[in-house]
Amino acid sequence: MMFAQRIDDEIKLRIFDERHAAESFALVDSNREYLREYMPWVDDTRFDEDTRAFIRRSRADMANENGFAAGIWYRGNLAGTIGVNSINRFNRKAEIGYWLGEEFQGKGIMTRCCRAVVTYLFDDQQLEKVEIHAAETNVRSRAIPMRLGFVEEGTLRMLAYHDGKREGLVVYGMLASEWRALQGQR
Amino acid sequence: MTGQAMFHARIDDRTELRPAEEEDAEAAFSLVERDRDHLREYLQWVEGCRSIVDMLALIQYARAQVEVLNGFTCSIWHEGRFAGAVGLNSVNWQFRCAEIGYWLGEEFEGKGIVTRACRALLNHVFDEMWLAKAEIHVGVTNTRSRAIPERLGFVEEGTLRLKAYHNGETEDLVVYGILADEWRALSHRSHE
Numbered sequence: 486m487m488f489a490q491r492i493d494d495e496i497k498l499r500i501f502d503e504r505h506a507a508e509s510f511a512l513v514d515s516n517r518e519y520l521r522e523y524m525p526w527v528d529d530t531r532f533d534e535d536t537r538a539f540i541r542r543s544r545a546d547m548a549n550e551n552g553f554a555a556g557i558w559y560r561g562n563l564a565g566t567i568g569v570n571s572i573n574r575f576n577r578k579a580e581i582g583y584w585l586g587e588e589f590q591g592k593g594i595m596t597r598c599c600r601a602v603v604t605y606l607f608d609d610q611q612l613e614k615v616e617i618h619a620a621e622t623n624v625r626s627r628a629i630p631m632r633l634g635f636v637e638e639g640t641l642r643m644l645a646y647h648d649g650k651r652e653g654l655v656v657y658g659m660l661a662s663e664w665r666a667l668q669g670q671r
Numbered sequence: 672m673t674g675q676a677m678f679h680a681r682i683d684d685r686t687e688l689r690p691a692e693e694e695d696a697e698a699a700f701s702l703v704e705r706d707r708d709h710l711r712e713y714l715q716w717v718e719g720c721r722s723i724v725d726m727l728a729l730i731q732y733a734r735a736q737v738e739v740l741n742g743f744t745c746s747i748w749h750e751g752r753f754a755g756a757v758g759l760n761s762v763n764w765q766f767r768c769a770e771i772g773y774w775l776g777e778e779f780e781g782k783g784i785v786t787r788a789c790r791a792l793l794n795h796v797f798d799e800m801w802l803a804k805a806e807i808h809v810g811v812t813n814t815r816s817r818a819i820p821e822r823l824g825f826v827e828e829g830t831l832r833l834k835a836y837h838n839g840e841t842e843d844l845v846v847y848g849i850l851a852d853e854w855r856a857l858s859h860r861s862h863e
Contacts (some may be wrong), residue, residue, distance in 0.1 A: 505774070520811060525765075575715075576834055578833070578834065588759050594700075613833060613841070614834075616831075638829050638830010638831050638832060639830060639831060640828060640845060641826050641828050641829060641848065642804065642826070642828060642848050642850065643766060643768065643803055643804050643850065644763075644768060645846075651766060651803070656829060656831060658832050660830065660832065660833065
């Protein structure tokens with residue numbers, strides 16, 4: 486992923502840098518109630534400094550080629566995050582994670598971002614498989630891999646967080662060959 | 672040292688599980704040498720295990736996992752001979768879930784050793800460590816290995832494509848899971 490990448494006229498991704506910490510923290514802070522339902526880390530993100538620590542870790546992951554975290558700017562405003570975790574060079578697989586502020590929902594932002602990141606992982610990183618994991622009741626999050634043509638591979642019980650409890654984690658997968666076939670059809 | 676590292680069990684009158692130790696390296700390596708062609712099919716580490724020193728490094732790695740509360744490994748001793756290993760990998764404390772893994776020399780197969788070892792491990796996982804869930808991950812074509820969670824009453828939760836090792840390539844990975852309540856219900860029934 487380039488340090489900044491234009492997705493279309495409205496969306497730009499930038500690899501997170503410590504200078505984005507205040508802006509990113511402000512977005513979490515103004516969406517606290519909305520985000521905490523599925524993301525337990527929100528309650529541990531209380532100050533700018535917590536977001537700065539997250540960004541530092543994500544940059545260390547990038548240096549180790551384990552993944553990256555990027556901010557999503559929609560018409561000039563920070564709207565959310567998309568990242569890649571646990572890149573496995575032997576299995577040639579990786580996992581994409583994401584979230585958006587509430588006011589940015591319903592505009593197709595995450596679908597467009599995911600499409601760009603999946604293409605990058607298959608074409609530039611030469612991976613064989615990309616997964617997206619979502620909590621069973623998180624309908625909005627599950628809609629993204631479904632819309633992009635991912636295959637639902639299973640529901641791992643009790644491995645997702647929901648409002649302080651555990652629920653099933655749905656695993657969606659896409660293989661490089663499937664992605665190329667789907668892109669050919671578009 | 673934590674309670675989970677001290678796991679030790681006699682699983683029948685001829686077989687016991689003991690925490691893997693560096694002194695096991697020689698016996699473990701000679702079993703790998705003898706069964707290499709059999710073991711290498713589904714176990715990725717076998718290819719790189721070419722000497723007692725390599726085996727020692729694997730045992731040291733397993734023992735380091737204990738220190739960071741990530742799991743533990745037990746050697747399986749059958750009639751005083753090293754027969755294989757069973758253990759707990761990648762303990763996820765956030766969700767209180769861990770994965771059970773095992774391997775056995777070919778001549779020790781078909782005696783129910785791994786099934787009994789897993790049963791002892793599951794009692795420990797749920798009663799002593801208070802985990803909420805255990806998983807077993809198996810390559811889709813590894814019929815013998817898949818029989819273990821199926822026999823123990825695990826639920827098949829999904830088939831994750833291209834995530835298991837098979838002869839230097841990847842194949843689909845079947846995830847089996849059992850919850851603490853399910854295990855207690857099953858063990859209760861088998862005692863009636």
